[in-house]
Amino acid sequence: MALLPVQAVVAAGLTPTMASAAAGGDKVPLGSANTWIEVANGGGSSVTVTVTVQNNSYKGLTLPNRTVTVAASGSAKIPLDASLHGDTNNQASIGYSGVTSVTVGAFRI
Incomplete structure (x- = not known):
């Protein structure tokens, strides 16, 4: 499991750095x-990305983990929310x- 650095998108722009997805997750x-996060899938079949919901209860409702399917040769931008996705280390x-x-x-603006 790798800790991805968060890259700041600034007014001058950003040349993003992408890392290989870790088999044990990131x-x-x-x-x-x-x-x-932005996930790019260069493979020939779709990939499901799962963001774990740490705080999964809201007003009596149970919130599921967020899952996003990234198509073959596609990409997806997936928003992260500290109040939902942050663990005890706020990750x-x-x-x-x-x-x-x-x-x-991983990016922020």
Whole structure:
């Protein structure tokens, strides 16, 4: 499991750095608002990305983990929320159904 650095998108722009998705999942620090991950799937079949919901109860409702399907040769931007996804270290846990040809980056604006 890797801790992904959060890259700040600034007025001058950003050349993003993407890392290989870790087979055991990744963590993202949630110290700032407006944080998201981008997952790019270079493989030939879809991949499901799961963001663990740590605080899964809201007004008597149980909230499921967030799952996003990233199509083959596609990408997805997935927002992260500290109040939902932050663990005791204020980090989001990200899992992948497959990691071959999958890259990920964490960003904030």
